[in-house]
Amino acid sequence: MSVTLERARPQVTDVIAMSRITKVYDTGKIRVEALKGVDLRISAGEFVAIVGPSGSGKSTLMNLVGCLDTPSAGTYLLRNKEVAGLDKNELAKIRNERVGFVFQNFNLLPQITAFENVEMPLLFGGVARKERKERVHALLAKVGLADRMEHRPTELSGGQMQRVAVARALAMNPDIVLADEPTGNLDTSSGGDVMSLFEELWKQGRTMIVITHDAALARRAGRVIEIRDGVIVSDK
Amino acid sequence: MRGANVVFNLFLSSSRLQKKRAVLTIASIAWGSVSLLLLLAFGQGLRDQLTVANRGMGDGIAVLWASETTKNWQGLPAGRSLHFLPEDSQLLRERVPLLDGAIGEFVTWGTNFTYGKKTVNAQLIGTEAAYGALRNHVPVPGGRFLNTEDINLRRRVVFLGGELAHDLFGNADPVGKQMLINAIPYTVVGVLEKRLQMGTYGGPDKNHAVIPITTFQAQIGRKYLANLVIRAADPKMMKTALEEMRKVFAAKYGFDPEDERAIRNWDTVAGQKVMRNILLGIQGFLGIIGGLTLMIGGVGVANIMYATVKERTREIGVKMALGARPAWITGPLVLEGFAYTVLGGLLGLLFSMAIIIGLGFIPTEGNEALEFLGKPTLSPAVGAIAAGILGVIGLLAAYFPARRAASIDPAQTLRYE
Numbered sequence: 306m307s308v309t310l311e312r313a314r315p316q317v318t319d320v321i322a323m324s325r326i327t328k329v330y331d332t333g334k335i336r337v338e339a340l341k342g343v344d345l346r347i348s349a350g351e352f353v354a355i356v357g358p359s360g361s362g363k364s365t366l367m368n369l370v371g372c373l374d375t376p377s378a379g380t381y382l383l384r385n386k387e388v389a390g391l392d393k394n395e396l397a398k399i400r401n402e403r404v405g406f407v408f409q410n411f412n413l414l415p416q417i418t419a420f421e422n423v424e425m426p427l428l429f430g431g432v433a434r435k436e437r438k439e440r441v442h443a444l445l446a447k448v449g450l451a452d453r454m455e456h457r458p459t460e461l462s463g464g465q466m467q468r469v470a471v472a473r474a475l476a477m478n479p480d481i482v483l484a485d486e487p488t489g490n491l492d493t494s495s496g497g498d499v500m501s502l503f504e505e506l507w508k509q510g511r512t513m514i515v516i517t518h519d520a521a522l523a524r525r526a527g528r529v530i531e532i533r534d535g536v537i538v539s540d541k
Numbered sequence: 542m543r544g545a546n547v548v549f550n551l552f553l554s555s556s557r558l559q560k561k562r563a564v565l566t567i568a569s570i571a572w573g574s575v576s577l578l579l580l581l582a583f584g585q586g587l588r589d590q591l592t593v594a595n596r597g598m599g600d601g602i603a604v605l606w607a608s609e610t611t612k613n614w615q616g617l618p619a620g621r622s623l624h625f626l627p628e629d630s631q632l633l634r635e636r637v638p639l640l641d642g643a644i645g646e647f648v649t650w651g652t653n654f655t656y657g658k659k660t661v662n663a664q665l666i667g668t669e670a671a672y673g674a675l676r677n678h679v680p681v682p683g684g685r686f687l688n689t690e691d692i693n694l695r696r697r698v699v700f701l702g703g704e705l706a707h708d709l710f711g712n713a714d715p716v717g718k719q720m721l722i723n724a725i726p727y728t729v730v731g732v733l734e735k736r737l738q739m740g741t742y743g744g745p746d747k748n749h750a751v752i753p754i755t756t757f758q759a760q761i762g763r764k765y766l767a768n769l770v771i772r773a774a775d776p777k778m779m780k781t782a783l784e785e786m787r788k789v790f791a792a793k794y795g796f797d798p799e800d801e802r803a804i805r806n807w808d809t810v811a812g813q814k815v816m817r818n819i820l821l822g823i824q825g826f827l828g829i830i831g832g833l834t835l836m837i838g839g840v841g842v843a844n845i846m847y848a849t850v851k852e853r854t855r856e857i858g859v860k861m862a863l864g865a866r867p868a869w870i871t872g873p874l875v876l877e878g879f880a881y882t883v884l885g886g887l888l889g890l891l892f893s894m895a896i897i898i899g900l901g902f903i904p905t906e907g908n909e910a911l912e913f914l915g916k917p918t919l920s921p922a923v924g925a926i927a928a929g930i931l932g933v934i935g936l937l938a939a940y941f942p943a944r945r946a947a948s949i950d951p952a953q954t955l956r957y958e
Contacts, residue, residue, distance in 0.1 A: 373951045373952040397867070400863065406863070412855070413859075414859060429863060429865050429866075
């Protein structure tokens, strides 16, 4: 607890500044306190792994960081902008422009091609057709799938799907790449590929936040935050 | 503007995924539209035909019969018989300015009409030239109705009802031919054109013959008119005109002006009003039945949209995570629901038009039920009503599923597999 409090000093380069964040799920019958006062600061260019057992509040934290959900209490500054109190459209805009998501189960849309999947955030971001095309081509080339552009997700391997998902996460050139168990559904070698890709992105100056059970992946991160029962128990 | 562009793009990419479903949904809407349109069209046709038939006897007229007094008046007892005299039509025209027509009719039954070897027994009317316009006696082209000259010169000319003419002359053209009425020669000047006629007094017009009133008086020799036919210049003033008429006759024939039963009348204006309302009711009822059928189609659309939303829950969650606004999720769904409805409606319209045009080839001649029912009409009003109902159903069918989609919590859908 003392460790997290010590880190709560504001810094100008903070991408994420959370203080005293709580999240309560109240269904009426059951009241679950998923996060109990989390203070978290992540600077630009950090590679952070968030580890912890199931039910510890990792995913809740990730949803809050990614603006998929809003905290019950506490303040969250994303690039010095308060997130609490934003409406659904403003949150959508933040997710589109500031955060790139990579999921354990890839979450690619199965009916459309790799190209169209990567194009989706650009469509939401209002990028013109010509530029969309150029950017999608560049992104898919970057993850090594220039020749799989017109393939549907079902025609790709797990590793290839996750690389499409990474390309999609990068489409709007976000501040943060947020990955939830990105290697959880992959074999060792594909997982290694994705991890190498993450390291490369980190070296290019992106802020990477990875939620993982995978000790190997966590070791590659410069900073490991352990969360348990809704509080951060270690940060090193 | 950008939002609309995004919505449209998403709509295009999602709608091509569900072809079989889309076809079935569109078919159900089309089916509903066909039943709605046909029911409304038949209702409209029935209404039009009945309105025409109602006016067949004459538009906005009233028929008057002199009856018996029912009240004591200035020492005269109730129960006196009253009779119209030929000059009473002239009297009404002069004394009741609300009227734009008043004519008397002599009527005799059991008159023999002979042409060649054929003799037919029918009703004979003696009246004035204005009767033609008032009682809708339109001649078949090639002939004419009686004119004032016929009246003034007491010509022996006759205007025949269509069926009577056919009975006597077969398919030959009677105009200009000589025939006998009670063994006295007459020249046929015109034949009544075929028309729908609902109301009659003394039989349908197609079965009677009309001769000049002056000729009638000379040949048949009646003293009293059978009845008078009047028309108000403004149909709304008919009631007032009838009251004024009664006062005029009360003064002339000496009865209580309050004695409403001394002169009986048949006011077709009032009758038509009742009829119009009944017909509107019938059409409304048919519309409701059609609307309910269409509603089933609407439920189909709502159902498929619900299923779509449910199936795409994760997809919707992903899109939201990637930065889609709620409106960009609901927009394509609403568009999709609406596209189904509009396409179905258009298909239904085409089918209905085909059916109605097809029905036009079925001969209705001689079949009275078909004469009234066999003319479904797709009027602009019918189209507007159908489009309105379709629009409402489309909106409702799209709104609820879309609302459900918008309430999807992306965090919830993405958390678990």
